Amino acid sequence: MKKLILSILLVSCSLGVFAQDIDYARKVVKTLASPAFKGRGYAEKGDQIASAFIAGEFKKSGLLPLNGNSYFQDFDLSVNTFPGEVEVELNGKKLRAGADYLVEASSPPVQGRFQVITVDRALLNSVEKVLDLVEKAKDAFILLNDQANPSEEGPEEKKMISQAIEALKYDENLKFKGLIVCTSDKLTWTTLSFQTIRPVIVVNKKGLDPKSIQNITLNIDSRFIPKYTTRNVVGMLKGTSGSDSTLVISAHFDHLGLMGNKVYFPGANDNASGTAMLLSFVKEYARQPPKYNTVFLAFSGEEIGLLGSKAFVEHPLTDLKKIKFLVNFDLAGTGEEGIKVVNGSIFKAQFDRLTKLNQLDHLLPKVEIRGAACISDHCRFYEKGVPSFFIYTQGGIKAYHDIYDRPETLPLTEFSHYFQLMQRFFAGF
Template identity: 40%
Template sequence: MVLSTPVLSQDLQTARALLDTLTSKAMWGRGYTKNGMSKAADFISTSFKAYGLTPMDGETFKQPFSYPANTFPGKMNLRINGKTLVPGKDFIVMPESKGQEGQGKLFQKDSVTFINPEKRIILVLKDKLTWSVAPEQADYTGIEVLKTAISDQPETIELSIENQFNPEFQAANICGMVKGTSKPDSILVLSAHYDHLGGMGSDVYFPGANDNASGISFLMTLAQHYARHPQPYSIAFICFAGEENGLAGSKYFVEHPLLDLGKIKFLTNVDMVGTGETGITVVNASIHSKEFALLQQLNDKNKYLVKINPRGKAANSDHYFFTEKGVPAFFIYTQGGISAYHDVNDLAKTLPFTEYKDLFSLFLDFYKELMK
């Protein structure tokens, strides 16, 4: 089947609309406060049903599980040398931090580190703020401050920070399938994580446009396409929760698989695919040299992407636990373009989707060849 440009244009519009929804304030960073991750899970599940996908276990699209997470649902106030700093923009709290209220003096430990030993406060000056999520709570409060946010060396601190450690945060992987027309027991998988960092305090959330609303938009658009055009093989779609918290969702899936891992002919995991000016990188390229050569051949033939960069094995995304179980898998991410990462600037409106159409076409070609 040959796809025409108008079809791809429609798919790009669909992906943009999905991106806007996934990064919206209502989803609150698809994380740990204000039911952000739960709302995203509901949205993806409802969409899968509307597309005509079948639940992987035959009953529900959700595979529930839980894991520990340190969260920041409330107060997030900081003053340095009497100056009020803006959360997300001027400072972030270290994700493992305990909450506390108080004030005190800061003592210099090194050129960028300042401490208050009595209250167990650590402040580090940074060139860029990069947040994450932690599966534990520490016995200190850590703050990272953007160097340009203050003009003088930090000497006094006032803070009011609220944390809530959740030992069993409830999450769910979202799993759907399009049954194969002639070889349904042969399965190709597309996966991506839908969780992001959520919110830091009651007023600031991290949209996570490139990471990884881009990958989920890509996956959902392909799910819609394959639901309209069933293939000889079954095509499975897995949206993982908990990737930002140590690949929790993919680890759980591999330990509690909803399909026979031995029937997976190939898995492609996508994360941060919203750019592509300088090409894509393929993790596990050296492990699966035959499939990588096929991908290169298809790209060279159709001039989709400027470059495909091979990379070896890496435990850097949700493909990893499948690889460890012997499932052949690639992890693909785009390169170039925006530099926003794990910060409040990873926005839908600034995500270029530069090579979305080309990556979409390459993926369709690749999976078509794998089914021969």
């Protein structure tokens, strides 16, 4: 009986910890992905608001600042932003920003009504035809009906056409007003460090008859900032072993910011979720100090080219040679199909250990291996010889780099199991 009571107590106790962890993670995701954080980009200082919040969490847990007496590491980047109006009408009908269209991240500001010349993708298969088209479009927009059976194109033709599209987007020698790309693909936004000569509007083809489009009305306020100072958030906890070896937990907190003053990209999965994972470890290790010194790096500037992690390895605030292992969390919010481990095949012994830990307690449905891929912040460290994984969850909601990556629909299905697995993994060093 005593034993039974004890085990009931233990169960309810661990349930208590479990419930608190996931509630905290949800709160972090909800906060970071809320409108007040402006999509954690550079318009309206979304990055500053987010980094201040994270530093506040570091402080609450008693982390040591890693940069002298500061939790921040400043660095500069160039960025094209959309802080003001962004409005698009086709034939006088207003489109919904983010849902019906995206303004390509490099677009310059543009105001006015312009004539539209519609062409099928297939027309772009010769240089003469493209030049002829541009000549005709001098004061007009070209609308490219992008999906005219690309499957029928041979490899040469396909290459020619995609080169022509690149030229229509970016070639400064071609003089016409702008490009509209009409597509059936999912609308996926990005953020870019340059501004191009003419606007490119990507329009969702659904419910649209491209041939009927005669004019476009634009009111797009974009501002290029050649030097914007953003910041990483950096802190550490001393380990109990007295060793000077370090474990590093990283996640980028930045996202795509604003596309006009009415639309923001919440980035709940990318990467409020990974930041929530990092902060969950901050909290846990503050409560129960780890064996090794643990450095926490929350990066800015990831989406624009892994720039926060680049700045860090160029000015490291911890000895890179003393890092036993780094785990970078990016896209931590689903997990219905388990996780994928970038660099798993490079650091195979650690990958095998992770897989075994997972099998032991049936934590995640799958732990899949992947080779090297320079697609998140771990890469900058890996290039400097730091043993590292980048892990992302798989399955569940497919929202990515769009207005639908919202906290309300991010399940955090396997978050607790994921946290427990990684906790065991870190403890094994």
